[in-house]
Amino acid sequence: MSATDTHQNDTENEAGAKRLKPNQIAIIIGVAIAIVVALSGVAATVFQFHDDSKIQREVFGNIPGAVKLAFYTLIPVLFIYGGVVFSWRVRNWERGGPDKRDITKANAKRRMTRLRAGLYMQTLLRDPAAGVMHSMIYFGFIVLLAVTSVLEINHQLPPALKFLHGGVYQMYSFVGDLAGLVFTAGVVWAIVRRYIQKPYRIRIKSKPEHAIILGTLLAIGVTGHLTEMFRIALAGRPEFERWSFIGYPLSALVENNAHLSGWHQIMWILHIASFIAFLVILPTTMLRHIFTSPLNMYLRESERPKGAMKPMPNLMETELESFGASVIPDFTWKQLLDTDACTMCGRCTSVCPAHATGKPLDPREIVLKTGEVMAASGSPVVTPPIGLDGEITINADSMFERITPEEVWSCTSCKACDEICPVNIEILDKILDMRRYLTLMESDFPTELGTAFRGMENSSNPWGMSNSERGNWAKDLDGIEILDGGDPLESEYLYWVGCAGSFDDKNQKVTQAIAKLLMRAGVSFSILGPAENCTGDPARRSGNEYIFQMLAMQNIETLDGMGVKKIITQCPHCFNTLGNEYPQLGGHYEVVHHSQFLEDLIESGQLDMTGAKLDERIVYHDACYLGRHNDIYMAPRRTLASIEGVELVEAPRSGTKSMCCGAGGARMWMEEHIGKNINVERSQELLNTGADRIATACPFCYIMVDDGVKAQGVEEDSVQVGDIALHLLEALENAEPLAQATTIPGAGNSAKIND
Numbered sequence: 001m002s003a004t005d006t007h008q009n010d011t012e013n014e015a016g017a018k019r020l021k022p023n024q025i026a027i028i029i030g031v032a033i034a035i036v037v038a039l040s041g042v043a044a045t046v047f048q049f050h051d052d053s054k055i056q057r058e059v060f061g062n063i064p065g066a067v068k069l070a071f072y073t074l075i076p077v078l079f080i081y082g083g084v085v086f087s088w089r090v091r092n093w094e095r096g097g098p099d100k101r102d103i104t105k106a107n108a109k110r111r112m113t114r115l116r117a118g119l120y121m122q123t124l125l126r127d128p129a130a131g132v133m134h135s136m137i138y139f140g141f142i143v144l145l146a147v148t149s150v151l152e153i154n155h156q157l158p159p160a161l162k163f164l165h166g167g168v169y170q171m172y173s174f175v176g177d178l179a180g181l182v183f184t185a186g187v188v189w190a191i192v193r194r195y196i197q198k199p200y201r202i203r204i205k206s207k208p209e210h211a212i213i214l215g216t217l218l219a220i221g222v223t224g225h226l227t228e229m230f231r232i233a234l235a236g237r238p239e240f241e242r243w244s245f246i247g248y249p250l251s252a253l254v255e256n257n258a259h260l261s262g263w264h265q266i267m268w269i270l271h272i273a274s275f276i277a278f279l280v281i282l283p284t285t286m287l288r289h290i291f292t293s294p295l296n297m298y299l300r301e302s303e304r305p306k307g308a309m310k311p312m313p314n315l316m317e318t319e320l321e322s323f324g325a326s327v328i329p330d331f332t333w334k335q336l337l338d339t340d341a342c343t344m345c346g347r348c349t350s351v352c353p354a355h356a357t358g359k360p361l362d363p364r365e366i367v368l369k370t371g372e373v374m375a376a377s378g379s380p381v382v383t384p385p386i387g388l389d390g391e392i393t394i395n396a397d398s399m400f401e402r403i404t405p406e407e408v409w410s411c412t413s414c415k416a417c418d419e420i421c422p423v424n425i426e427i428l429d430k431i432l433d434m435r436r437y438l439t440l441m442e443s444d445f446p447t448e449l450g451t452a453f454r455g456m457e458n459s460s461n462p463w464g465m466s467n468s469e470r471g472n473w474a475k476d477l478d479g480i481e482i483l484d485g486g487d488p489l490e491s492e493y494l495y496w497v498g499c500a501g502s503f504d505d506k507n508q509k510v511t512q513a514i515a516k517l518l519m520r521a522g523v524s525f526s527i528l529g530p531a532e533n534c535t536g537d538p539a540r541r542s543g544n545e546y547i548f549q550m551l552a553m554q555n556i557e558t559l560d561g562m563g564v565k566k567i568i569t570q571c572p573h574c575f576n577t578l579g580n581e582y583p584q585l586g587g588h589y590e591v592v593h594h595s596q597f598l599e600d601l602i603e604s605g606q607l608d609m610t611g612a613k614l615d616e617r618i619v620y621h622d623a624c625y626l627g628r629h630n631d632i633y634m635a636p637r638r639t640l641a642s643i644e645g646v647e648l649v650e651a652p653r654s655g656t657k658s659m660c661c662g663a664g665g666a667r668m669w670m671e672e673h674i675g676k677n678i679n680v681e682r683s684q685e686l687l688n689t690g691a692d693r694i695a696t697a698c699p700f701c702y703i704m705v706d707d708g709v710k711a712q713g714v715e716e717d718s719v720q721v722g723d724i725a726l727h728l729l730e731a732l733e734n735a736e737p738l739a740q741a742t743t744i745p746g747a748g749n750s751a752k753i754n755d
Helices: 003-018 022-046 065-093 108-119 128-156 166-197 206-232 238-244 247-251 260-281 286-298 335-343 346-349 363-376 405-409 416-420 426-441 445-459 496-502 505-518 539-542 545-562 570-586 596-602 634-641 677-686 699-711 722-733
Strands: 493-497 526-529 566-569 589-593 615-620 647-649 693-696 720-724
Touching: 022 065, 022 128, 022 496, 065 286, 065 335, 065 445, 108 720, 128 166, 166 206, 166 238, 166 286, 166 596, 206 260, 206 596, 260 693, 286 335, 335 363, 335 426, 346 363, 346 416, 346 647, 363 426, 405 426, 405 596, 416 426, 416 699, 445 539, 445 545, 445 615, 445 634, 496 505, 496 699, 505 596, 505 699, 505 720, 505 722, 539 545, 539 570, 545 570, 566 570, 566 596, 570 589, 589 596, 589 693, 596 722, 615 634, 634 693, 677 699, 699 720
Parallel strands: 493 526, 493 566, 566 589, 615 647, 615 693, 693 720
Antiparallel strands: none
């Protein structure tokens, strides 16, 4: 670290010392709420304002003064307790490193949108059943809290200002009963779902804590209705109370009870006791996500592109003694907040391709285990995200006390867990940071990766083939300019072929097809050939930042020296690395994936699709690094749909929920020793659509899906697997005998997309 950096950090620390720390803010909020509650009790006792209206409710009616005093004493104390205990958790987050999450003019709107999505439960509704159930509990509770607050506010007002009487009170009663009914029904639904229906992702993580939480919430709902029942019966069931459509009918069941006053007091005390229990468990159990989940969603916005890994300092110059994450302070404060925002819903578990095929990885466990280590090593020690089994002990501030290397290396980096998380937890970052530690500090990585590392370090590609062969695919094609690394780029575009497109037999055909399509459209482009190196994606995703930076800096030096501005890529991994991660090292280029480029060429008419036809059913397999990492879903589909006669169908898992082929995260160079092969699982799903062709837009996906299809005994003459460029070129070449026919460009396109 330079002297300038040290001075800057000292200045920031001095400035930070003058500001309130987040853990202090938590205490202040708790104390502020406590003061308001206590003062409301004092005001009510001193002024004793009364409403003479015949249609109203007497607050604390039939409740002894000693009980009221206990209420206004204990509740403020519990709010202070909650603020202090919650501040302990916040102190744990503060152990993490910096993470720039400032609100700016550019991200303010998106941030508020995400906050509203959290507060309105929109993201939970992606799963309709769970979403509706949670919404019933959440909104029911919020309205009940508002109803109680309105009653207390009205209680403090002088007679001339009181408003909770007459028709307003009757509507108030109706809303309160409706909210109570919705809340209680939601809690019952949650109990049935967890303990009777038992979905897999919920069943495998049910703990006694869940029973305590659901029991407390149910007690709040039930005792609320029963207290109202006895209150109305004790008041003689006045006609205006009919608006309490739950309490009024129930009151008929007990109106002749000789001990109404006593029963009302008992139910009132039980209702308050259940609320007290709620306040006690709120900061110490997973219930805390009521606050932390919306906060986490609000703070999701990052300056880093969605598909980019966290940057690291130049490893040739840095004086850091450790790289990656092995202990809690190695994570950022936002990554630690994630662990307390988790709702334990298991949606990440349900979409993880590694977990689905029997691998050791469970994304939810990565989050929870990180939280367990954070909680056990904190000062003070706090409760874990969810209760631990008795035999589990954590003796040190080390992630590998709870997480095994096998879990970390099972990840395909598909980002399905991050994408589906309803509260925007960033799970993949944690896994990749731990990979960095295992690789750079412990040299603890799968044996097969050693070969890929040596290939990238010595031959500039993970296949370990001679880089002089990179341009061999172009030998039989006329008009392709292969540049030396020192030549200026005079073409408009540089076509970045990538390692798979250069060395893999299958993907060399894709490379040739893309080149032919570009030449058909009259695109001005050149390639680097031997001067092109691997972008470093496999090295970075497997934690070897050293090799990534070595390759990236060489490539940036070459590209900048040639004056490259615009790049067409064939591989989504190259697309993501060049466009999203090279800027971290000073390489700024306009990068476009070939699916996007082909779509634009077709739409503009530059690539003439006249007569191009395939009367076949095609299913498209989404590439993770094109889709979830970069939100490109429609370009490949629109490109395929431009072919006349094509029926484009979808696999059950597609788009944001598509299943990975199994090759991402450098898994392309690792064997699958545990469970079912991911590519076989995905290929079976694609075959079950009944498609005649399977289209890909990634060289790794092409290899994995094609191998998976052949593993089912399905040959190419039955189902043809290939990149979208191969299907597009075939359709165009089939049309060449009709090229002389008079047609209107773009007419007759009968392709359709079946969602």
